[in-house]
Amino acid sequence: MVNFTVAxxxxxxxxxxxxxxxxxxxxxxxxxxxxxxxxxxxxxxxNTAEVVQKYISNWGxxxxxxxxxxxxxxxxxxxxxxxxxAKSDLIGFLDDDNLPYPNWVAEAYKFGQAHAxxxxxxGQIHGKFEVEPPxxxxxxxxxxxxxxxxxxxxxxxxxxxxxKRMFPPGAGIVIRKEAWLESVPEQPLLPQTNEDLEMLNxxxxxxxxxxxxxxxxxxxxxxxxxxxxxxxxKFFRQNGLCRYYYRMLNYQPWxxxxxxIIYMINDFRKAITFYIRNKxxxxxxxxxxxxxxxxxxxxxxxxxxxxK
Numbered sequence: 001m002v003n004f005t006v007a008x009x010x011x012x013x014x015x016x017x018x019x020x021x022x023x024x025x026x027x028x029x030x031x032x033x034x035x036x037x038x039x040x041x042x043x044x045x046x047n048t049a050e051v052v053q054k055y056i057s058n059w060g061x062x063x064x065x066x067x068x069x070x071x072x073x074x075x076x077x078x079x080x081x082x083x084x085x086a087k088s089d090l091i092g093f094l095d096d097d098n099l100p101y102p103n104w105v106a107e108a109y110k111f112g113q114a115h116a117x118x119x120x121x122x123g124q125i126h127g128k129f130e131v132e133p134p135x136x137x138x139x140x141x142x143x144x145x146x147x148x149x150x151x152x153x154x155x156x157x158x159x160x161x162x163x164k165r166m167f168p169p170g171a172g173i174v175i176r177k178e179a180w181l182e183s184v185p186e187q188p189l190l191p192q193t194n195e196d197l198e199m200l201n202x203x204x205x206x207x208x209x210x211x212x213x214x215x216x217x218x219x220x221x222x223x224x225x226x227x228x229x230x231x232x233x234k235f236f237r238q239n240g241l242c243r244y245y246y247r248m249l250n251y252q253p254w255x256x257x258x259x260x261i262i263y264m265i266n267d268f269r270k271a272i273t274f275y276i277r278n279k280x281x282x283x284x285x286x287x288x289x290x291x292x293x294x295x296x297x298x299x300x301x302x303x304x305x306x307x308k
Contacts, residue, residue, distance in 0.1 A: 004035040004109040005091045007082035009075060012046045013096030016221070018055060023099050025061065029106030037065045038085055042078040075170070076195045083180050092174045097221040099128070100172065107215040108174050119179030119208025120200055122168030123216025124148050131224040136287035143239065145169035145220055147212070155210040165250075167210060170196035172218045179208045194242040201249050232290035240297025241304045260302055271295040 006024060010017050017039065024037055039052050052067050059065045070081040082091055090112040094100065104123075111121060127133070127146045147169055159166045173196070183206040184199050204210055225231055247263060248256050274295050281288045297304075 002034050002036050002087040003090070004033060004105065004112075005038060005082070005086040005088040006035065006094060006105060007038045007040055007079070007086065007091055008094045008096060009040045009042060009078040009082065010044065010048060010096035011042045011073075011078075012044045012048060014044075014046045014048045014051045016096040017048060017052060019099060020094060020096055021055060021065075023102075024105070026102060027100075027105045028102045030063075033106065033109055035063050035105060035109070036087060037063065038082055039065070039067050040078045040081050040085075041067065041069045042075070043069075043071050043073050074195070076199065079175075079199075080184075080186075083175070083177055086177060089177045090174055091177060092172070093170065094218070095171055098125075098171050099219040099221065101217040101219075104172070104216055104218060107213065111211070111213045111215070112174060112176065115209065115211060117209045118176065118211050119183070119203040119206070120168065120173055120175050121211035121213050121216075122147070122171070122173040123213045123218070125169060125171050125218055125220050127222050128219040129222045129224075131227065133222075134227055134286050136285065137227075140287055140290060142169070143235070144222060144226065145171040149212065150214050152214045153212050155212065156204070165204075167197060167200040167204070168212055170199075171220055172216065174216075175199075175203075176208070179203050179206065182206060183208070194239060194246060197242075197246050198249070201246065205249075227286060229286050229289060232286055233293050236290045236294040237297050240294045241301050243298045244301035244305045264299065264302055267295070267299040271299050 008017065008020055021037070041048050041052070049067070049069070056065055056067060066085070068081055068085050070078050079093060082093065090109060092105070092108045107123070112118060115121070125145050125147045127141070127144065155166060155168065180199075180203070183202040185202070200210060244260070244263070248259070251259050271292075274292060275282075278285070278288045278292065282292055
């Protein structure tokens with residue numbers, strides 16, 4: 001019987017995946033734990049498969065390491081593959097740029113055992129930057145799955161309001177298979193930058209608890225390309241255009257027309273106010289440029305979704 005599964009979802013991760021595996025290989029406190037590692041290759045076009053297979057051929061640990069290929073592109077499909085292949089009810093998801101701390105597996109399993117009502121839970125995510133982040137990065141850090149804090153809490157209790165609801169980032173998140181199977185639809189509708197929000201919203205709607213576990217920690221590798229102007233504009237545009245669809249998941253069909261109007265008025269007000277206050281920085285400040293793109297596309301997201 002397997003008590004815990006670690007699933008590493010990777011796309012073209014030949015240069016990163018071995019670092020994650022080495023971190024898992026050096027986990028402590030797992031001597032009495034029956035666990036496994038799955039590598040979900042999400043249709044990579046580089047040498048990820050060859051690198052992993054060679055690593056597996058030299059694998060001598062008592063816990064199994066398995067390679068799986070998922071041809072359907074997208075993180076939601078990679079995670080669905082992991083749910084299908086995992087032999088345990090608790091599945092800890094790592095990306096190929098997530099480096100777990102030595103006690104990550106033990107703490108993740110222990111928390112799941114202690115909180116049977118937790119459908120999903122994440123932990124502390126520390127940024128490990130290739131270059132110094134730009135000034136003001138702390139304002140957008142959460143969009144890059146950076147989250148720190150030394151106190152464990154329930155998201156359901158800390159963010160009960162629909163308007164201010166927050167969910168744990170997807171990096172290093174642990175999903176209870178039972179919660180996924182009864183909550184998450186077969187076909188995700190949101191693109192990769194918002195798949196976690198859609199997944200966690202469905203789990204929350206089914207009555208499962210979502211938690212932040214301060215004892216689970218990992219480093220998230222952030223390359224310098226993430227701070228380039230073109231990347232930030234594209235990234236925040238994708239996030240903004242999905243906002244309307246995500247918001248409407250929280251309302252009944254009869255409520256949606258009313259809430260759409262309320263959100264649109266408020267969103268355009270925020271975008272105009274931000275532009276007036278920051279127009280002198282919108283050519284040179286990449287963080288402000290990203291924030292402006294986000295606010296603008298959130299305002300336009302109802303029209304984008306209606307057109308689709």
